[in-house]
Amino acid sequence: MKIKPSRLKHKKRHKKSVVLFVIALAMAIFFMLPTVLTIANSFMSPQEIKANYGMVFNDNESAGYISEKVNLKFIPDMVTFKQYATVLFNSPEYLLKFWNAVIYTVPVLIVQVIIAILAAYSFTRFRGRVKEILFFLYIILMLLPYQVTLVPNYLVTDWLGLLDTKWAIWLPGMTSPFSVFLFTKFMRRIPGSLIEAAKIDGAGEWQIFSRICVPLCKGAMVSVSILIFIDYWNMVEQPLILLKNEELHPLSVFLSKINSSEISLAFAVATVYMVPGILIFLYGEEYLVEGISYSGGLKG
């Protein structure tokens, strides 16, 4: 008598988890679809791309079959690496724009993390009324969108004569307040007793900072770096306003201006542009998941 209901319950639970699993699977397909399609399309020949998508990109210049409706295909008729060969060896323009994106992202990433972690240490170790007001100012500044902050950024880079140079992107990016906020929230969780103990053992400020706080912040450093990377690898607003010279634009802006006759090439470029992000993600996913649990509300 006793076994039956529990078995029934077990069955019911099993059924429920199957339903949940199917829902999750459907969501996962939706989430992966655009990425997988882009990668699949990068291995198709120009003719095939044209046949499938010619209607969308209005390519009337070259002859060839165009299907009336868009034809989404995951498996190419014939796998070809020709696009990649063209991108890597025959069209320096794409490589240049890709290199631009690297040149903007990497220095901003490294310097911003260093500056922010130093500032976070100051906000954590030395708290007073002035500091709290200052931290509040940082919170307001970090919440201001690019629509607002690009105006002061533009004025200063103009005064300094740095418009249309890499510095216009670098300098404002290196001192962004958002990472200061995240690091501070994380560091304030480090037990004060740990720092007191180090102090009693005769450690100076620099030693406390470099031997205790920085190593304990490794998870936060990885996840903040990922967030900065995403923001700058995707940047559109800053180059449009601060860099009038299109030679200096990163691939994130340039990719949308690709000619309709080069659509098949665009898929290959798009796939290449994904690679650094995916590599960083594979390395940092665990940190991203762990390093984030600290971030509560606004006030520290």
Place this chain on the structure above:
Amino acid sequence: MSVKILKKSKKRNKARNKIHLKEHLVSGIYLAPSFIGVMVFMVVPFIVIIYYSLVDAPVDGKFAGLDNFKMLFSNDAFLQAAKNSLLFSAIAVPLAVVLSLLLAVLLDANIPWQSQFRTFFLCPMMVPVASVVLIWQVIFNAHGAMNSLLEVFGFKGIDWLKSDYSMVVVISMFLWKNLGYNMILFMAALGSVPKDIIEVAQLEAAGKFTIFFRIKLRYINSTVLFVIILSLMNSFKVFREVYLLSGAYPYESLYMLQHFMNNTFESLDYQKLSSAAVVMCVFMIIVIGILFFIESKAGEDFED
């Protein structure tokens, strides 16, 4: 005697002051690079912007009172852009918060492939918008995949990006990109709710919904606030999607504030730029104030 003590305490005070001075100095040195950057690139120029917004010309301007702001609020492009941006954030942010919470709960339930699903949901965050924008165009074109799908079910297709439904496309792109990270934040928070509290509630025969809304949701309220803030910040960056989808001059209902600012930068109308920046800044400060108020209220309700 008393003089001696006084002298001693003065000496001690001096020593303490010295320590304080040293601490201030060290703290200042650590903060300096960030502080200088913030001052030079944001705060100081913003003061100049406030000045520009109150005069009638950038050089030798006369005090113009609120004329620039009146001009701004009678500017159709600005009003349209503000309306679209507000509408987008008002729809997309709550959706992003609720849906990602649902996803987190879904993955919190015991289903197979949990960590694989987590990776799948998180993946769009790492994929550059520029890379997948072609596919989104293919899906939502007038002859695109979405319309083919709709026609199977007997609906008539529309040109998504050139209709009032264009907002739907941008919202789905936004959700696609942002749900995963929000979900991770929620999963971490849900994982930190103490098990014994929930067990006690279960012993008291509390239902699943009661446990979720009365206990878990209250326990993670600071994470909810953080996710709201993050989604709000990301919702202002949706210009990227819109620009890459439909360029500098999109369909009317996709004309965002950043489009307006870009076009104003083209003509370098300092008065318009500065007054728009000031208006948006004031608006944001009000929003931040409301968020802080909510946080302190929620904090009263539940202290951890």
